[in-house]
Amino acid sequence: MWEYSEKVKQHFFDPKNAGAVVDANAVGDVGSLSCGDALRLTLKVNPESERIDEAGFQTFGCGSAIASSSALTELIKGLTLDEALKIDNQDIADFLDGLPPEKMHCSVMGQEALEAAVANYRGEEIVDDHEEGALICKCFAVDDIKVRETVRKHQLSSVEDVTNYTKAGGACSSCHEAIEHILEEELSALGQAFKPAPIAKRKAAANVVQIQDMQVETGESYAPKKKAKLSNLQRMKLVEKTLEGIRPTLQRDHGDVELIEIDGKHINVSLKGACTSCQLADDTLSGLQKALIDALGELVELHVLSEKQQHNLGGL
Amino acid sequence: MNDIYMDNNATTMVAPEVLECMLPFFCEQYGNASSMHSFGNKVGMALREARQQLQTLLGAEHDSEVIFTSCGTESDSTAILSALRAQPDRKEIITTEVEHPAILNLCNNLELQGYTVHYLKVDKQGCLDLKAYKSLLSERVALVSVMWANNETGNVYPVETMAAMAEAANVMFHTDAVQAAGKLPINLANSSIHMLSLSGHKLHAPKGIGVLYLKRGTRFRPLLRGGHQERGRRAGTENTASIVALGKAAELALAHMAYENSVVSKLRDKLEQGILQAVPNCFVTGNTLKRLPNTTSIAFEFIEGEALLLLLNKQGIAASSGSACTSGSLEPSHVMKAMGIPLTAAHGTLRFSLSRYNTEEEVDRVIAAVPGIVQRLRSLSPYWSEGVQSGDAEFAPIYA
Ligand code: FES
Numbered sequence: 001m002w003e004y005s006e007k008v009k010q011h012f013f014d015p016k017n018a019g020a021v022v023d024a025n026a027v028g029d030v031g032s033l034s035c036g037d038a039l040r041l042t043l044k045v046n047p048e049s050e051r052i053d054e055a056g057f058q059t060f061g062c063g064s065a066i067a068s069s070s071a072l073t074e075l076i077k078g079l080t081l082d083e084a085l086k087i088d089n090q091d092i093a094d095f096l097d098g099l100p101p102e103k104m105h106c107s108v109m110g111q112e113a114l115e116a117a118v119a120n121y122r123g124e125e126i127v128d129d130h131e132e133g134a135l136i137c138k139c140f141a142v143d144d145i146k147v148r149e150t151v152r153k154h155q156l157s158s159v160e161d162v163t164n165y166t167k168a169g170g171a172c173s174s175c176h177e178a179i180e181h182i183l184e185e186e187l188s189a190l191g192q193a194f195k196p197a198p199i200a201k202r203k204a205a206a207n208v209v210q211i212q213d214m215q216v217e218t219g220e221s222y223a224p225k226k227k228a229k230l231s232n233l234q235r236m237k238l239v240e241k242t243l244e245g246i247r248p249t250l251q252r253d254h255g256d257v258e259l260i261e262i263d264g265k266h267i268n269v270s271l272k273g274a275c276t277s278c279q280l281a282d283d284t285l286s287g288l289q290k291a292l293i294d295a296l297g298e299l300v301e302l303h304v305l306s307e308k309q310q311h312n313l314g315g316l
Numbered sequence: 317m318n319d320i321y322m323d324n325n326a327t328t329m330v331a332p333e334v335l336e337c338m339l340p341f342f343c344e345q346y347g348n349a350s351s352m353h354s355f356g357n358k359v360g361m362a363l364r365e366a367r368q369q370l371q372t373l374l375g376a377e378h379d380s381e382v383i384f385t386s387c388g389t390e391s392d393s394t395a396i397l398s399a400l401r402a403q404p405d406r407k408e409i410i411t412t413e414v415e416h417p418a419i420l421n422l423c424n425n426l427e428l429q430g431y432t433v434h435y436l437k438v439d440k441q442g443c444l445d446l447k448a449y450k451s452l453l454s455e456r457v458a459l460v461s462v463m464w465a466n467n468e469t470g471n472v473y474p475v476e477t478m479a480a481m482a483e484a485a486n487v488m489f490h491t492d493a494v495q496a497a498g499k500l501p502i503n504l505a506n507s508s509i510h511m512l513s514l515s516g517h518k519l520h521a522p523k524g525i526g527v528l529y530l531k532r533g534t535r536f537r538p539l540l541r542g543g544h545q546e547r548g549r550r551a552g553t554e555n556t557a558s559i560v561a562l563g564k565a566a567e568l569a570l571a572h573m574a575y576e577n578s579v580v581s582k583l584r585d586k587l588e589q590g591i592l593q594a595v596p597n598c599f600v601t602g603n604t605l606k607r608l609p610n611t612t613s614i615a616f617e618f619i620e621g622e623a624l625l626l627l628l629n630k631q632g633i634a635a636s637s638g639s640a641c642t643s644g645s646l647e648p649s650h651v652m653k654a655m656g657i658p659l660t661a662a663h664g665t666l667r668f669s670l671s672r673y674n675t676e677e678e679v680d681r682v683i684a685a686v687p688g689i690v691q692r693l694r695s696l697s698p699y700w701s702e703g704v705q706s707g708d709a710e711f712a713p714i715y716a
Contacts, residue, residue, distance in 0.1 A: 012623075012626060013627075013630065015696070018695075018696050019695070019696075029698075033659045033660055033663070033699065036620070036647060036648070036663055037620065038698060038699070039698075040698040058696060058697060058698035059696055059697065059698070060618065060619065060620060060663075060697045060698055060699050061620050061623070062620050062621075062622035062623055063622055063623050063626045065620075065623075066623060066696060134647075181428070
């Protein structure tokens with residue numbers, strides 16, 4: 001059985017706003033019996049303010065479909081239609097303290113039902129291109145149709161490409177075999193053969209400088225498989241360059257990272273701006289640490305120094 | 317109040333007698349059965365006894381026809397791959413649409429490797445068409461693999477007849493008897509079945525132990541090569557405690573078979589009737605005349621299985637669903653699809669599978685619990701409206 005969060009269980013066992021709203025002036029129907037889940041969202045929208053006064057749902061679906069529908073109605077009650085449209089499936093999942101990867105499609109259904117209901121209220125026609133393919137990547141809820149379309153559109157030829165374009169395959173890797181089959185079929189339709197990569201490449205974070213880049217700089221060869229021992233200077237440069245590669249991403253979110261010192265396998269940094277208070281700092285750090293390990297080809301530990309620690313260091 | 321376990325086709329409780337007899341093999345009798353010293357010898361003797369207990373359960377002619385494996389899946393894979401390797405000029409397999417994934421996924425994969433797999437269709441009751449089967453038998457076929465009983469519906473297939481037909485056409489026959497072993501009488505000595513798979517944890521032995529029966533004289537290629545264990549047919553140090561446990565479980569299964577087929581099957585019938593009478597718009601899937609004594613699969617229209625399971629679980633009742641939603645796909649199970657169960661009902665199937673440990677009081681409690689749960693979910697469902705019941709599709713989703 002799924003590991004549902006307490007919040008999901010709450011909303012499943014005791015759903016809010018279950019049933020159709022009487023005198024609803026907006027209805028959004030998505031899904032179908034053949035898809036295996038369906039949701040009807042009914043809203044009572046105040047015509048003056050365009051505020052959602054009441055929201056109700058009816059769901060044919062699993063536990064998380066019921067919980068997602070309940071969460072959706074709670075999230076949108078009281079919002080204007082424009083505000084409500086800003087809610088996406090991730091908000092629904094977050095509201096529920098997360099959904100298992102295989103169940104993310106339930107939150108997508110919520111978002112779609114909302115869009116359908118708003119379109120219905122506004123008398124707009126919504127073109128629905130929703131097709132239900134077999135789920136290929138459970139971690140990122142990517143289906144067969146999406147993978148095929150992306151492969152064709154961008155003429156992809158490797159699992160890695162597919163991951164880069166669709167995210168499918170970017171986590172647990174258990175869908176790689178299925179992705180390879182799609183590639184095989186799509187390529188053979190073009191008269192080409194699919195050549196799988198002989199070994200799995202280590203996944204490096206985006207923007208991270210690869211060892212190969214160092215070859216150019218130092219004129220030395222560092223084959224990634226047989227990592228030659230780096231001199232201290234080379235090692236430091238590589239750490240710096242790896243951090244440099246990641247900084248723009250952090251800066252975009254109004255944060256930053258600065259290298260303080262390298263002490264053997266301990267790499268000390270300080271976080272700046274938004275990163276210091278960000279709840280995701282742990283994720284940022286483990287991402288950084290992984291990028292450094294990938295780049296250096298050795299196990300290193302990343303530490304964040306507090307202001308006081310930095311001060312003490314300076315005093316040495 | 318105790319929780320009620322009615323998911324015995326998924327796995328079973330280890331019988332207390334079985335647990336008791338396996339424990340010494342973890343501490344006192346830890347010898348390697350292949351060793352020459354007395355530590356090993358004693359264990360070797362216990363293995364021989366277990367092999368004979370399995371021989372008796374299966375009605376096999378020789379105890380050497382019993383090969384211990386790690387599970388039903390390993391036995392299935394060994395059987396199919398062995399048949400293909402032993403007969404390299406035969407490139408076809410016959411199986412059914414309703415097999416367990418242990419067979420289906422392997423066959424799908426073999427298709428990618430260039431083999432042709434014929435999947436026999438089933439009718440609305442889940443029954444096979446033997447004429448269609450006969451027409452497929454030829455010297456191109458390396459193996460027929462048909463389950464003895466279906467895990468979802470409990471349907472029992474005429475494997476002995478089918479094996480005889482295969483033999484007449486000079487084709488090897490394997491059966492996945494994971495659900496049947498221990499519940500139905502089996503007599504392999506008098507059958508044309510060449511290979512049979514069973515799994516310990518479905519008959520009150522622990523998980524991680526299985527058997528492949530291999531009729532003497534059948535051409536064979538081992539899956540695991542290495543040491544000379546199991547006469548070189550399955551290398552790897554024997555899982556002695558579990559083997560001994562399975563032997564005991566086989567003995568107990570035989571002793572309780574009459575009880576399973578009388579008392580347990582009556583309990584199952586009571587449960588089924590109780591639910592059918594109390595809940596509108598539901599029906600039993602599969603062939604009720606030829607099925608396992610412990611299984612019933614009931615389809616409830618307009619609701620989805622996982623939600624049913626979660627609410628049952630809240631009331632301390634463990635069952636299982638024929639909706640594959642639990643696997644992340646939104647499709648109803650391949651068995652329900654193969655039988656053509658309408659989508660309005662295929663998503664909402666519940667399977668109750670009993671064991672000799674279930675009681676009448678438990679059955680009564682389940683009968684009391686189910687109607688309320690079904691009603692509650694139907695009240696949430698957009699399809700459960702007068703409109704749909706009277707055939708007027710009031711609910712019109714945009715991408716139906
Ligand atoms: S299923 Fe985990 S990465 Fe695709």
